[in-house]
């Protein structure tokens with residue numbers, strides 16, 4: 001199989017570039033995850049979905065075991081403290097914070113699953129990486145890129161001659177625009193906090209700079225370093241060791257370019273004296289409401305669970321796969337204006353495809369259609385890939401379209417559109433959990449002539465009262481129906 005060339009738009013160079021991984025056996029991706037003080041809104045869902053498609057594509061191109069995807073959870077933040085104090089005023093602060101973050105993380109995971117997203121390889125929490133942050137800060141102080149003032153540790157932006165490359169801002173612009181009085185303890189108004197002191201009633205960790213807590217930007221520098229370099233460097237190629245600490249792709253929403261990603265780059269590069277933190281920087285556009293970014297601070301948001309579980313938006317509940325498609329119909333770098341009409345269009349399209357794919361039975365290894373992969377490999381051109389899907393669906397609907405049906409089913413599964421619901425609706429019954437996976441595993445075993453394994457799966461299901469019936473479709477491909485004795 002020839003691997004299609006992957007091209008990605010790189011915010012750092014402002015150009016679409018051919019993607020060349022540092023070590024193709026270990027493709028490494030970091031995406032900034034949620035700050036867990038409130039339920040995620042559907043704007044927050046956009047990067048989760050977009051980078052899930054990237055993850056799936058990379059796994060397809062380089063092999064599922066050759067991609068490491070890290071998406072962090074920011075569980076230390078002043079907004080979390082404020083929420084904890086507001087919602088649980090009677091609890092000790094640490095307990096209140098744990099309540100806020102645990103419910104929010106659980107909801108976030110459930111939301112991501114409902115949207116058809118794979119779990120990232122690692123989902124680290126900031127609070128489990130405080131020692132790593134402190135080590136990075138100590139290095140920056142030792143290298144004279146950071147200083148202590150007024151109980152804070154600050155990054156000295158003037159110590160980095162090419163600060164501002166990602167956002168295209170230079171320090172003089174920043175200065176000219178800084179009408180607010182310079183905070184007296186800062187050498188430069190653009191200097192940012194790495195560590196700040198905590199009052200007794202704020203969460204804090206002991207450190208060489210007093211009891212305190214990390215700034216937001218240092219969290220991502222420390223976590224990407226740990227999970228994309230430190231913990232896996234022994235298995236990285238010699239080529240990767242020629243670019244120590246650097247990884248392939250860093251992603252997030254447009255609003256993170258400045259200051260968050262700019263400052264992550266400053267910290268990571270200056271700590272290690274390297275020329276790159278990540279080679280490719282990808283940013284998704286905003287989900288908007290009447291031309292404005294959906295955001296918590298503007299109050300114009302709909303949470304994912306509101307959309308999926310209540311009838312507040314457009315008078316009925318919307319399934320996660322419909323929101324997923326509604327989001328992907330527009331190229332990831334373009335803005336989206338969100339509306340009920342968009343959800344309706346996505347639902348019609350998706351159900352047409354799923355209907356056309358009905359009856360296909362997939363084995364584990366069945367992969368997506370090549371024309372769809374080719375469009376995705378061109379800077380995640382999902383909107384063009386969906387035109388290719390449309391063509392396959394038309395073929396599948398014609399007489400004798402069994403091969404197209406099979407291809408469509410495999411491609412939908414690859415894109416994260418739950419095939420379980422296709423199989424279940426085919427039989428018009430409520431399918432027990434895991435049955436689709438068991439049937440697929442057994443078909444894969446049959447196709448591989450591993451009859452012992454196939455029989456074992458059949459026997460296991462029989463014990464649960466499930467009988468399997470094998471047949472062949474028009475193309476001669478095996479398919480399996482099932483029956484439950486209640």
Ligand SMILES: Nc1ncnc2c1ncn2[C@@H]1O[C@H](COP(=O)(O)OP(=O)(O)OP(=O)(O)O)[C@@H](O)[C@H]1O
Nearest residue numbers: 034035043044046047252253286287294295296297
């Ligand atoms: N309206 C939006 N459209 C697309 N992406 C968004 C939108 N709002 C936030 N994001 C992205 O969601 C991710 C999670 O960000 P975070 O948890 O910091 O949300 P947030 O920025 O606090 O949200 P808000 O702006 O509503 O306060 C980031 O990658 C951010 O860029």
Ligand SMILES: [Zn+2]
Nearest residue numbers: 032220260264
């Ligand atoms: Zn980050």
